[in-house]
Amino acid sequence: MKVKVINHSKNDLPKYETLFSAGMDIRANLGESVRLNPLERRLIPTGIFLEIPHGFECQVRPRSGLALKKGITVLNSPGTIDADYRGEIGVILINLSDEAFEVVNGERIAQLVFARVEQIEFERTENLSETERGAGAFGSTGIKN
Numbered sequence: 001m002k003v004k005v006i007n008h009s010k011n012d013l014p015k016y017e018t019l020f021s022a023g024m025d026i027r028a029n030l031g032e033s034v035r036l037n038p039l040e041r042r043l044i045p046t047g048i049f050l051e052i053p054h055g056f057e058c059q060v061r062p063r064s065g066l067a068l069k070k071g072i073t074v075l076n077s078p079g080t081i082d083a084d085y086r087g088e089i090g091v092i093l094i095n096l097s098d099e100a101f102e103v104v105n106g107e108r109i110a111q112l113v114f115a116r117v118e119q120i121e122f123e124r125t126e127n128l129s130e131t132e133r134g135a136g137a138f139g140s141t142g143i144k145n
Contacts (some may be wrong), residue, residue, distance in 0.1 A: 012046065052082070081112075
């Protein structure tokens with residue numbers, strides 16, 4: 001699938017870092033570094049604009065290394081970029097560590113995963129089909145009585 005892209009940053013386009021990667025790393029587009037204090041969140045610009053085909057979304061997900069090593073993650077994870085959005089991609093980062101973190105220009109801050117989506121239409125009813133799980137909620141699967 002081809003996706004039209006505008007790159008207003010001086011960074012490379014998002015790309016897959018390995019042959020079988022599901023996500024493409026996207027980089028911060030900053031004139032000067034941004035300090036993220038503990039529990040602080042900021043919208044980080046990327047300089048990237050996409051034209052996502054109808055029937056797809058682009059998910060913005062955390063980078064596992066940044067999360068594990070520095071406690072930096074994407075706040076609304078996964079964030080969704082809709083097919084009709086044409087603005088700049090921004091990444092909402094949050095610092096969940098107890099130390100400040102500097103986001104610098106060109107740093108890989110998140111990954112983009114493209115996925116098919118379907119739009120649905122609700123059909124009102126008074127009954128739903130029966131399943132083994134039924135109305136079992138959080139933590140109910142895998143429990144043996």
